[in-house]
Amino acid sequence: xxxxSKLVAWLTSAGQWAGSEGIxxxxxxxxxxxxLSTLVAALIALPIGLFIxxxxxxxxxxINLSGFGRALPTxxxxxxxxxxxxxxxxxxxxxxxxxxxxxxVTNTYAGMAAVEADTKDAARGMGMTGLQSLWRVEVPLAxxxxxxxxxxxxxxxxxxxxxxxxxxxxxxxxxIFDGLAQRDLTQVxxxxxxxxxxxxxxxxxxxxxxxxxxxxxxx
Amino acid sequence: xxxxxxxxxxxxxDLLALTLDHLATAVPAVLLGLLIALPLAVVAHRVRPLRGxxxxxxxxxxxxxxxxxxxxxxxxTGLTRTTAxxxxxxxxxxxxxxxxxEGLDSVPAKVREASLAMGRGSLGTxxxxxxxxxxxxxxxxxxxxxxxxxxLVSVASYIGYGGIGQLFTDGFQRSFPTPVLAGVVLTLLLAxxxxxxxxxxxxxxxxxxxxxxxx
Amino acid sequence: xxxFESVTKRFANGTTAVDDLSVEFLEGGITxxxxxxxxxxxxxxxxxxxxxxxxxxxVSLGGRDVRELxxxxxxxxxxxxxxxAGLFPHRTVLDNIATVPTLLGWGRRxxxxxxxxxxxxxxxxxxxxxxxxxxxxxxxxxxxGVARALAADPPVLLMDEPFGxxxxxxxxxxxxxxxxLQAELRKTIVFVTHDIDEAVRLGDRxxxxxxxxxxxxxxxxxxxxxxxxxxxxxxxxxxxxxxKLLSLISLQDVPYEPIAAVRTTDTAAQARAEATGRWLLAVxxxxxxxxxxxxxxxxxxxxxxxxxxxxxxxxxDADSLLSALNETVSSPTGMAVRVDAxxxxxxxxxxxxxxxxxxxxx
Ligand SMILES: Nc1ncnc2c1ncn2[C@@H]1O[C@H](COP(=O)(O)OP(=O)(O)OP(=O)(O)O)[C@@H](O)[C@H]1O
Ligand SMILES: [Mg+2]
Numbered sequence: 154x155x156x157x158s159k160l161v162a163w164l165t166s167a168g169q170w171a172g173s174e175g176i177x178x179x180x181x182x183x184x185x186x187x188x189l190s191t192l193v194a195a196l197i198a199l200p201i202g203l204f205i206x207x208x209x210x211x212x213x214x215x216i217n218l219s220g221f222g223r224a225l226p227t228x229x230x231x232x233x234x235x236x237x238x239x240x241x242x243x244x245x246x247x248x249x250x251x252x253x254x255x256x257x258v259t260n261t262y263a264g265m266a267a268v269e270a271d272t273k274d275a276a277r278g279m280g281m282t283g284l285q286s287l288w289r290v291e292v293p294l295a296x297x298x299x300x301x302x303x304x305x306x307x308x309x310x311x312x313x314x315x316x317x318x319x320x321x322x323x324x325x326x327x328x329i330f331d332g333l334a335q336r337d338l339t340q341v342x343x344x345x346x347x348x349x350x351x352x353x354x355x356x357x358x359x360x361x362x363x364x365x366x367x368x369x370x371x372x
Numbered sequence: 373x374x375x376x377x378x379x380x381x382x383x384x385x386d387l388l389a390l391t392l393d394h395l396a397t398a399v400p401a402v403l404l405g406l407l408i409a410l411p412l413a414v415v416a417h418r419v420r421p422l423r424g425x426x427x428x429x430x431x432x433x434x435x436x437x438x439x440x441x442x443x444x445x446x447x448x449t450g451l452t453r454t455t456a457x458x459x460x461x462x463x464x465x466x467x468x469x470x471x472x473x474e475g476l477d478s479v480p481a482k483v484r485e486a487s488l489a490m491g492r493g494s495l496g497t498x499x500x501x502x503x504x505x506x507x508x509x510x511x512x513x514x515x516x517x518x519x520x521x522x523x524l525v526s527v528a529s530y531i532g533y534g535g536i537g538q539l540f541t542d543g544f545q546r547s548f549p550t551p552v553l554a555g556v557v558l559t560l561l562l563a564x565x566x567x568x569x570x571x572x573x574x575x576x577x578x579x580x581x582x583x584x585x586x587x
Numbered sequence: 588x589x590x591f592e593s594v595t596k597r598f599a600n601g602t603t604a605v606d607d608l609s610v611e612f613l614e615g616g617i618t619x620x621x622x623x624x625x626x627x628x629x630x631x632x633x634x635x636x637x638x639x640x641x642x643x644x645x646v647s648l649g650g651r652d653v654r655e656l657x658x659x660x661x662x663x664x665x666x667x668x669x670x671x672a673g674l675f676p677h678r679t680v681l682d683n684i685a686t687v688p689t690l691l692g693w694g695r696r697x698x699x700x701x702x703x704x705x706x707x708x709x710x711x712x713x714x715x716x717x718x719x720x721x722x723x724x725x726x727x728x729x730x731x732g733v734a735r736a737l738a739a740d741p742p743v744l745l746m747d748e749p750f751g752x753x754x755x756x757x758x759x760x761x762x763x764x765x766x767x768l769q770a771e772l773r774k775t776i777v778f779v780t781h782d783i784d785e786a787v788r789l790g791d792r793x794x795x796x797x798x799x800x801x802x803x804x805x806x807x808x809x810x811x812x813x814x815x816x817x818x819x820x821x822x823x824x825x826x827x828x829x830x831k832l833l834s835l836i837s838l839q840d841v842p843y844e845p846i847a848a849v850r851t852t853d854t855a856a857q858a859r860a861e862a863t864g865r866w867l868l869a870v871x872x873x874x875x876x877x878x879x880x881x882x883x884x885x886x887x888x889x890x891x892x893x894x895x896x897x898x899x900x901x902x903x904d905a906d907s908l909l910s911a912l913n914e915t916v917s918s919p920t921g922m923a924v925r926v927d928a929x930x931x932x933x934x935x936x937x938x939x940x941x942x943x944x945x946x947x948x949x
Contacts, residue, residue, distance in 0.1 A: 156447070224519045224563035226526045229556040232540045236549040275673030278638055278745075279687050279735070280663030293677045308435060315437045329440050333530070338447065345440030352435035369677075369719060 159339045164346065174327075176347065182323035183351065187311045190246055194253030194306060199299070202258040206265020206295065207287050215262035222255025231316050245317045252313055253306035260302025264295030297367045304359040311352040315344070325351070376550045387554065391562060394535025397456045397528065398521045398566075404457065405464030405517060412465075413472035414498065427473065430466040438463070438527045446531070456533035460524055464517040471513025475506030508581065511574040518570060519563045526559065536562070588614045589635055589743070589775065594644035596630050596800070604630040605800040608644070612792075617769060617776040618805075619786040621823070622796030628779045630800070632745050635777065636665045648743065663687055666736030666744040666774075670751045672728040674720040680706070680731050681716035687739040698738075705734040710764060726757035733765070737772075746778045750785070762788055783824060787812070787831050795820050809835045833909035833945065838902055841911065841944045843925045843934035851877050855885045866920050869896055874931040876901045876924050901926035911941050 163169060170176045205215045227248050234244035268291050276286040292299075315326025328344025331337070380387075416423040441459045449455040479502050487497040503510075526537025534541070539555030542548075589612040596605040604627040612618040620628040633639040634646050637658045646653050653661055674683050681702045688698035706716050709730040720728055729749060736744055750758045762785060769776065780786055786793050787808045794805040797819055804816040812832040815821040821828065848868040849858045858867060862882040869880045869891065878896025885894060901924050902911055914923040915938035922935040 220516075220519055220563075220567065221560075223516065224523050224560050226523045226537065226540070226556060226559045228526050228529075228537065229540045229552060229559065232544045233549060233552045233556060236543065236547060236552060269673075271669060271671060271673040272675060274638065275667070275669060275675070278636060278662060278667035278669070278673075280659045280661070280690055282659045285659075285690070290675055290677075294675075312435050312437050315439065326437070329437065329443070333443060338443070341440060341443045345436055345444060348440065349432065349436045353432055356431075356435070 156338065156342070160342050160346070163339050163343045169343075179323055179325050179327055180347065180351065182317075183311070183314055183325045183348070186242075186245065186249065186314045186317055186322075186324055187307065190249035190310050190314070191253050191303070191307045193246070194250045194310075195257055195303060197250070198254045198257035198306075199261060202261025202299070202302075203265065203287070203292070205258070206262045207283070207291060212262065212266070215258055219255040219259040222252060225251060227252060227313055227316060228319070231319060235320050240320065242317070242322060244320055245314075245322060248316065249310050249314060253310050256306040256309065257299075257302045260305065261295065261299045264298030264302075265291055267298065268294045297363070300359075300363050300366070304356065304363070307359065308352050308356050311355060312348060315348060374549075375553060379550045380554060383551075387558065390536050390538060391558065393533075394522070394525050394537075394559075394562065397453060397460065397525050397533055397535055398518070401457050401460035401521050402464050402514065402518050404461045405468050406514065408461070409465050409468035409472055413469055413476060416469065416473050417476040423473070427470065430469050433462055434466045436462075438524055439530060442528055442531050451531055453533050455531055456525070456528035459528065460521050463524060464521055467517040467520065468510075468513045471516070472506065472510050475509030475513070476502055478509055479505045504578075507578055508574070511570065511577070515567055515570045518566045522563045522566060523559055526555070588612065588649060589777065590647045591631075591634075592645050592647070594631075594634065594641045594646060596627070596634065596639060597642045603800055605634070605641075608800070608802055610794065610802060610805060612775065612777055614775050615773040616791035617778055617789050619778045619780060619790035619793045620796060621780060621783060621786045621793060623798060623823075624781070626796040626798045627800035628796055629747055631796075632747055632777055632779055635743070635745055636662045636667060638662075663691055663739060664741050664743070666739075666741045668729075668732045668736045668744070668746040668749045670748040671725075672720070672732030672735075672749075674728055674731055674735070676720055678719075679716065680711075680718050680720065680723065683720065683731060684716075684735045684738050686735060691739055701738060702734070705737055708737070708768070709734040726753045726761065729753060729761055730764070733768075737768075742775060744774045744776045746776060748779055748781065751781065758782075758785070765789065784831070787834065795823060830909055833912065834907045836908040836948065837904060838906055838908060838911055838925070838936075839904045841908070841936050842940060843936045846922070846924070846932075846935040848876075848932060849880065849891065851891060853891060855891055858882060858885060858891050864920075866897075868899070868924065868932075868935075870932050876926065876932050879919050881919075899924050901930060901932065903928060903930075908941070908945060911936060912945070915941050 164176075168175075172178065202215065205211045230248040230251060231244045234247050238244060272290060272294070273286060276290045281289065314324050315329055317324040318326030318330040325344050325348045328340050328347070332340030332342075332344060412426060416426045438459065441462060442455060445455045445459055449458060483501060483505065484497060487501045488494070492500065525533075525535045526540055528534045529537035529541045536555045536558050539551040539558075543550070543552035543555070591608045591610045594605060594608045595603070597603050606627075608631065620631060622628055630639055634641050635648065635653065637653055640654075648661075648665075674680075675686070678686075681699060684702035684705055685695075685698035688701055689695070693701070703713060703716060706713055711727060711730055711734070715723060715727065720731065723731065729752075732749060733746075736746075750761045753761065766789065778786075778789060780789075790808050792805055792807055793811050795803045795811070797803050804811065804820050806814075809832065811820070812824060812828050812835070815824055815828070824831065846868055847861055847863070848870045849861050851869050851871055858880060859882060861867060865881060865883050867880045867882055869877045871877045876899045878899050880891060880894060880896055885891065897919055899918060900910070900914060902914065903926055911923040915921050915936075918924070921938040923938075923941060924935050925933050927933050
C-alpha cells in the first residue's frame with residue numbers, strides 16, 4: 154500500500170501538473186496526437202467504409218480488415234517506420250492511423266450493411282438517386298454504428314499513443330518510458346493510470362454524445 | 373530501405389525459436405483467459421446486477437496500456453514469463469468475457485426452457501445446450517483474442533519475453549530494419565495461421581451448423 | 588396504360604423470372620398479379636419502375652418506353668408501396684410522406700402541407716404525423732406507405748403485397764379504404780398478392796402467373812372464376828371457385844317482399860299479436876334490423892327490449908349473392924333481410940328466391 158500512497162501523492166502534487174514537463178502539458182500532447190490520428194484515420198476510413206457499404210463491393214475486405222488491424226504489431230510498425238524515415242512524429246502517426254482505420258471501416262460497413270434492403274429499395278423506388286439514397290437514408294441509419302466505430306478507434310488510439318514516447322516524443326507515455334528507464338515504479342503507474350483515465354473519460358463522453366444524438370432511435 | 377535477404381537465410385533457426393517462444397507466451401494466455409472467462413460469463417449472464425459491474429471493470433482494464441500493465445506486474449511476479457502471460461491474460465479475458473456473455477444471451481430462452489422442461493438440470497442445460505449453441509459467438513471471441521494476443525506479445529519484449537517482438541528491440545538498437553520487417557511479417561503470418569486453425573476447430577465443433585449450411 | 592412487349596428477365600444466376608411476357612394493364616383500373624411464390628410477380632412489377640431492367644423486350648408507360656427517362660425521374664412519377672411499407676425508420680411519418688414532393692423540389696412547407704392532407708386521406712389522425720414509424724401499428728404503417736406513394740399524385744401506383752403483413756380484419760379495412768380511394772382517384776394500379784380473395788375483391792382484372800415466369804391467364808374476376816383457362820388456374824382459384832363467383836354478383840336483381848316487424852320498444856303482447864310463426868324480426872326505433880325474436884321464449888313481461896335476439900345482418904343492393912346465401916343459411920327463418928343504403932329495413936328475400944336467382948345465372 155506504500156506504492157498506492159506514493160501514487161496518490163504523485164498524481165496530486167501541484168508541481169507534477171505544472172510546467173513544460175508537467176501532467177497538464179503531457180495530457181495535452183496525448184490528446185493532440187490521439188485526435189489528429191483519429192481524424193486522419195476517419196478521413197481515410199469513412200469514404201472507404203461508405204463506398205463498400207453503399208456498393209457492396211469489397212465487403213470481404215471490410216469484414217477482414219479489422220482482424221488484420223488487430224494482428225499488426227504496433228511496436229514493430231513504429232520501429233520499422235522510424236528506421237526508414239528517421240526521427241520524427243511520422244512513425245507514430247502512421248502506426249496510430251493504421252491502428253484506427255480498421256475499426257472505422259469495419260463498423261461503417263457494418264452500419265451500412267445493416268440498413269434493411271426494403272428501406273433502400275423504397276428509397277430507390279421513390280426516385281432517389283444513388284447519392285440521395287446514401288445521404289438521406291443509408292448514412293443517417295448507419296450513423297449509430299459509424300459513431301461506435303469512431304469511438305472504438307479513439308479509445309484504441311488513446312491507449313496506444315504511449316508509443317510516441319518510445320521514439321522520444323511526449324504524451325502520457327513519457328512517464329511510462331521515463332519511469333522504466335529510472336526504475337521509478339510510481340511514475341510508471343502514474344502514467345498508466347492517467348492513460349486509462351483519459352481513455353475511459355473520452356469513452357464516456359462519446360457514449361453520452363451518442364445517446365443524445367440517437368435518443369429517438371429504436372435500438 | 374534495404375532488406376538483407378541473406379540475414380533471413382542465416383537466421384532461420386533463430387526465427388523458428390522465437391516463433392515457438394512467442395507461442396509459449398500466447399497460447400497459455402488465451403487458454404487461461406478462456407478458463408477464467410467462462411465461469412465469469414455464466415455469472416454475468418445469470419446474475420443481472422453483477423453483469424454491468426463485471427463488463428464495466430473489464431472494459432476499463434482494456435484501456436490500460438499493455439506496457440504499463442506488464443510493468444505493474446513486475447513487483448509481484450518479477451522478470452518471468454508468468455508476468456507476460458498474466459498481463460496478456462487480462463486482455464484475452466476482456467474479449468472472451470464480452471463474447472461469451474453475448475453468446476449466452478443469443479441462446480433463445482425457449483430452447484433453455486425446453487431443456488429444463490425435459491428434466492435436465494440447470495448445470496446440464498448449461499453444458500449440453502447453452503454452451504454448444506453459444507459456441508459460434510464464443511469461438512469468434514477466441515479468434516479475436518488469439519490474433520490480438522499474438523500481436524501484443526511483442527510488447528513483452530521490454531521484460532524479455534516478447535518472442536518475435538525481440539526482433540523489434542534488436543533492430544531498433546542496431547538501426548537494422550531487416551529483422552523488424554521480418555518480425556512484422558512473421559507476426560502477421562502467425563496470427564493468420566492461428567486464425568485458420570481456429571476456423572477449422574470451430575468447423576469440427578459445430579456439426580449442426582455445417583449440415584445446415586449444406587442443406 | 589402499361590404495356591409489356593415480349594419481356595424476358597433472366598437474372599445473373601440463370602433464373603428466368605419472367606418469360607416472354609406480352610400484356611397490357613388498363614389505364615385507371617386495378618390489375619392484380621397472383622401466382623405461387625417465386626413466379627415472377629415482383630420482378631414484373633419492378634420492371635415498370637426500372638428497379639429491374641428487362642433482359643429483352645420493352646416496357647412502356649403511356650406509350651413511351653420506360654427507358655427514355657432517367658430512372659430516378661421516372662420513379663418520382665410512379666407510386667411504389669411494398670410489404671411492411673419500407674418506411675424510413677429515422678424520419679417522422681410526415682417526413683416519410685413528404686419524401687417524393689421534397690425530391691421534386693416542392694419546398695419544405697408545401698411538401699409538409701401535402702403530407703398532412705394525405706394523412707387524412709388514408710384515415711390517420713393528424714397527430715400521428717409527428718411520430719416515428721416504429722411507434723405505429725402494422726396497419727397504420729401500411730396506411731403511411733400508401734400515403735407516401737400518393738404524395739406527388741402519380742397516375743400509376745405499384746403495390747407489392749402491401750397488406751401481406753397485417754391481420755385479416757385490418758387487411759379487410761385497408762382493402763375497403765383502397766376501394767374507396769380508387770373510386771375517387773382512378774389511378775392505374777398494379778397490385779401483387781398471394782391472397783386470391785383479395786385479388787377477386789380488388790381487381791378489375793386478374794393476371795395469373797405460373798412458376799417460371801409465364802402468365803397463364805388475364806381476365807376480369809368473374810370471367811376468370813367462371814372460365815379458368817386450365818387446371819392450373821382452376822387449382823389456384825381453389826375449390827370454392829363457385830362461391831367466390833357468387834361473391835362478385837350483387838343483390839340488385841334479387842327481388843324482396845315486405846316483412847312484418849316489431850320495434851324493440853314494443854310490448855310482448857304486441858309481438859304475440861304480430862307473430863305468424865315462432866320467429867319475428869325486431870327493428871330498432873330508427874328502423875334498422877336488430878335481430879330475430881323468438882316469440883315462444885317471450886314470457887309475460889311488458890317490453891321485448893330485454894329479450895335475447897338472434898343476430899341478423901341487413902344486406903344492401905351492393906352486397907353479394909354469397910352473403911345473401913349465407914344469411915339464408917344462418918337466419919332461423921331462411922330469409923335474407925334487405926336494407927337501403929342508410930341501413931333501414933326495406934324487406935326480405937326468401938331462400939327459394941335467392942336460390943332461384945343463383946340458378947338463373949348458370
Ligand atoms: N435479384 C435477383 N437475383 C437472382 N434471382 C432473383 C432475383 N430476384 C428474384 N430472383 C428470382 O426470380 C424468381 C422470381 O422472383 P420474384 O421475386 O419476381 O417472385 P415473386 O412472384 O414476387 O415471389 P413471391 O410471391 O415469393 O414474392 C425467383 O425464382 C427468385 O428467386
Ligand atoms: Mg414478390
